Amino acid sequence: MNSSVSIQTLRRLPLYLHYLKSDATESDTVSATVIAEALGLNDVQVRKDLGSVSGSGKPKKGYVRKELIGELEKFIGYNNHIGAVLIGAGNLGRALLSYSGFSDYGLEIVAAFDRSNVVVGSYAGGRRVLPMSELGRVCREENVKLGIITVPASGAQEACDKLVAEGVTAIWNFAPITLKVPERVHVENENLASSLAVLSKHLNV
Amino acid sequence: MNSSVSIQTLRRLPLYLHYLKSDATESDTVSATVIAEALGLNDVQVRKDLGSVSGSGKPKKGYVRKELIGELEKFIGYNNHIGAVLIGAGNLGRALLSYSGFSDYGLEIVAAFDRSNVVVGSYAGGRRVLPMSELGRVCREENVKLGIITVPASGAQEACDKLVAEGVTAIWNFAPITLKVPERVHVENENLASSLAVLSKHLNV
Structure with missing residues (x-):
């Protein structure tokens, strides 16, 4: 068991978790080979990934499903619980605010902000959109460390700088800039x- | 100039395009070095990427901005125009259906489908959600080659199989399975x- 795994491994872990929680398997135990086959992944890779997260796998038998689910979630x-703020309540921002699936991952968007007076005060996903001037207060009061950026490319760096200044340490960036x-x-x-x-190129070749 | 570039290059091209179309630069010409600096990328990489897409760059002077924009878009x-169908009109599907930004990329979601009778007949992003039984007709009539999957993991492979059977050759998959x-x-x-x-792990370490 290992507290630091590669980002590539980390990206695959939610796939395993989804599979284990799905109806696809009714068995109480599950092996890396079975998971690999179901997900179309290499079984050596899956065995290695799971080994870095769990110490409970048994040779030949595999993992107790419930235990492995708990280990992966942990x-x-x-x-x-992860509280996040979102900047940019345009179409994409509103879409994310309305998406109820994030709670499965412990994520809660505690507040949304926009720099446009036209948008501030409107409601999105049940939350009132706040002016940028309130960003600092909300981040402090709710101890927010994650910021979601859904502004157009031209405003993204400014939004990012404001989040960083308020102590945010992780940013989920939907704007098309680095x-x-x-x-x-x-x-x-x-x-x-x-x-x-990539999709467009594939379709037009 | 080259009609086949790596997927990694292809993923970066929209970043260059966004930068060139933004207000960030008022100059009529632009060099790979300037683009690289603005986007926080390696300038050798940017030069190589642009060289594989455009033959119009001049040593020392760089590219004529308008020409490069045209070459990148082409x-x-x-x-x-890319017509797409979307399967799964839950929260995420509705969010994508309501997102107006896709037209910038030539993408139009021509119809949305769901297998649930509760959802079929409702409206999302101005479009009536259709039953799965109409998928084949719409794909044929509109010559659709791109399918967007926004169903839960448990139904994603089935949705995928149906799209492939209707002649779709590219799939944009939002479900967490392979x-x-x-x-x-x-x-x-x-x-x-x-x-x-990845974000959650970064916040909890």
Whole structure:
């Protein structure tokens, strides 16, 4: 068991967790080989990934499903509550605010902000959109460490700088630019435009 | 100039395009070095990426901005209209249906489908959600080659199989599983759970 795994391993862990929690398997025990086959992954890789998260696997028998689920959830941190603020209550921001699936991962968007007076005061996903001037107060009061950026590219670095200044240490960036941040801050880019470029190219070749 | 570039290069092209179209630069010409600096990327990489897409760069002077924008748009295929169908009109599906930004990339979601009778007939993003039984007709009539999957993990492979059977050759998958597809079909995974796992781990370490 290991507290530091590669980012690539970390990205695969939610896949295992989803599979284990699904109806796909009714057995109480499950092996890395079975998981690998179901998910279309290499079984050596899956065995290695699970070995770095759990110490409970038995040769030939595999893992007790419930135990492995608990170990994965604990390792990833889904049991921890994560409060986040979102900047940019346009279409994409409103979509994320309305998405109820985040609670499965312990994520709660505690407040949304926008710099446009037209948007401030409106409601999105049951939350009133706040002016940027309240960002500092909310981050302090709710001890927020995660910021979600859904502003257009032109405003993303400014939004990022404000989040970093308020003590945020992780940023989920949906704007199509590379953000500049201090080394202690982790940025996870969700670039829908990049995905669309790959898909578009595939369709037009 | 080259019609086949690496997927990693392809993923970066939209970043360059966004930068070039933004107000950040008012100059008529732009060099790879300036773009690299603005986006926080390696300038050798940027030069190589642009060289594989455009033949119009001049030593010392760089690129004529308008020409490079045109070349990038043409290469990525944003000028081509891409019709897509979406399966799964839950929260995430509705969010994507309501998102107006896709038209910038030439993408139009022509119809949405769901297997639940509760959802079929409701409206999302101005479109009536259709029953799965109409998927084949719509794909044929609109010549759809791209499918977007926003169903839960448990139903994703079934949705995928139906899309492939209707002749779809590219799939944008938002469900947290690895889909099994024939070799001719390209799958682009948008795994929000994986991103959240990385962010969550960073916050809890």
